[in-house]
Amino acid sequence: MIVSIKNVSKSYGKHKVLENINLEIESGEIFGLLGPSGAGKTTLVRQLVGLESPSEGENYLFGEKMPSLRLIERIGYMAQSDALYTELSAKENLEFFASLFGLKGTHRKKRILEVLQLVDLSDHLNKLVTNYSGGMKRRLSLASALLHEPELLILDEPTVGIDPVLRQSIWSGFYDLKAEGKTLIVTTHVMDEAEKCDRLGLIRDGRLIAVGTPAELKEKTGSASVEEAFLAYGGVQHEN
Amino acid sequence: MRIRALVIRIIRQFLRDKRTLAMMLVAPLLILTMLHLVFNGENYVPKVGFVDAPAVVMEKLDLEDATVKEYDSAKIAKEDALVREIDGYITFNGPIIDKIVLEGSDPTVNGSVMKWIQQATKPLTPSQGNLAVDYLHGSDDMGQFDYFGPVLLGFFAFFFVFIISGISFLRERTSGTLEKLLASPLRKWEIVIGYVLGFGIFTMLQATLIAWYAIYVLGMLMEGSFIYVLLITLMLSMTALTLGTLLSAFANNEFQMIQFIPIIIVPQFFFSGLINLDTISDWLSWLGPITPLYYAAEALRDIMVRGYGWDAIYGNMLMLAGFSALFIFLNILALRKHRAV
16 A cells, blocks of 8 residues: 545635545556546645645555655656746756756766656757747656656646657556556546556545546446546536 | 755756846946946036126125026016026125025025035135034045945845845746755755855855946945955845745735835835935834845945944844844745645
């Protein structure tokens, strides 16, 4: 058990964002958090990284309660915003983030080339990030989260704005990471991406409405796709 | 190690952003030059009318440094004064001055006219002899710029560092990179210290350049040691740097950061000694001692105008160091908003 979320609720003033979430994520799986925008996915993963604290309940990572500075090094986090220094080149950005995790010398150089290879940006190493396209920035942001070879990767909408071909190759990268024994938590609101996850948590209006493998979720609701399953669990409400 | 990475990154960003670099280094010089020219411009030459002045009197007067116009009647002189042809006129009752009439709308002109008249009519009044004046500090050819200079020097160093460091840190917040830093093993104090050091390098460069330029190029009065001026300017810039990054926590965008200028920066200017603090209403004058610029201006004047050394300035320097330390501490607290540990 690498992540366990226990009775977590979060509210901002009167507005409830998360309501009594209970979830356990196994080591070595790709876990997808699926739900419409505003459902609370980002709030939940930010709590796992330690950027927010729950109003009620606790989050445990590697058996230790978050937020904890000691755990941060074992997590790779990619936020929804690209969070890059646009005045700097891709290499300079990665050098900076790598140094924050204590990588240096030839090891740092090697890791930078490896992650750039993974996200297919090796040819744009010395280009300033200002001149990058939206998809390239997204990939560089992903690369920066992988630098320190974290055991747990928390990726908030990692493939937004990335074309289907590249999305395919990034997912094959995810499977490679999984094969190395890493755990991935991926938020998404794209249904076909959800199919690629080992297990899914469906989130709606701050509530975790169902958890299971895509096959299980479809079977239980008698649906042909994750999308139908989601709607079946979500009840009659319509998304505006 | 992590701090070093942060410092290197800030330097790299700075060197890429030529325009901001220029703003920090060149803009203060430009403004100081303009102020120098404004304050140390030529003296105003008053235009004075004499109504019915007897020729014997006119001969005795010292009529240099003014444009003198003679009138036959007070009525015409008044008309000329009303259309500002002349700044004022003197009417005579025989050989004695009857009255002085001024156009009166510009206090600076009034002052220089009165000063000139006093000088010019000295021969008419019983002589007091020439009064010898000794100056404890300064001299009779000390200009306004020499007195205001130290304050202006401090103010512009403060202003530009505040804006640039504040907006840089704000950008770090709004672009999401600050969160990324906080999702790394970087400690909160390391972020703040990294910023202080990274920006500190450019701040030091700026402080040296401004002080050197004001003193050696513009020829601002300088009685004390250049090293002390540098030290105070640098300490002041540090408070600007730490205050700028701190206040960026309370701004949601660049525009809101700019809104701090009238609230935080401009009032400091008033209490920095540009205006004599004794003349400021008691309702307000207590604000002076809580602004960093107050201490810096005092110290800079002590060094540059009065030629004092370490003994006179170390108290003010401690205050500036105290402000910086306080702001650094509050900065670290403000980061708790983003990460609890």
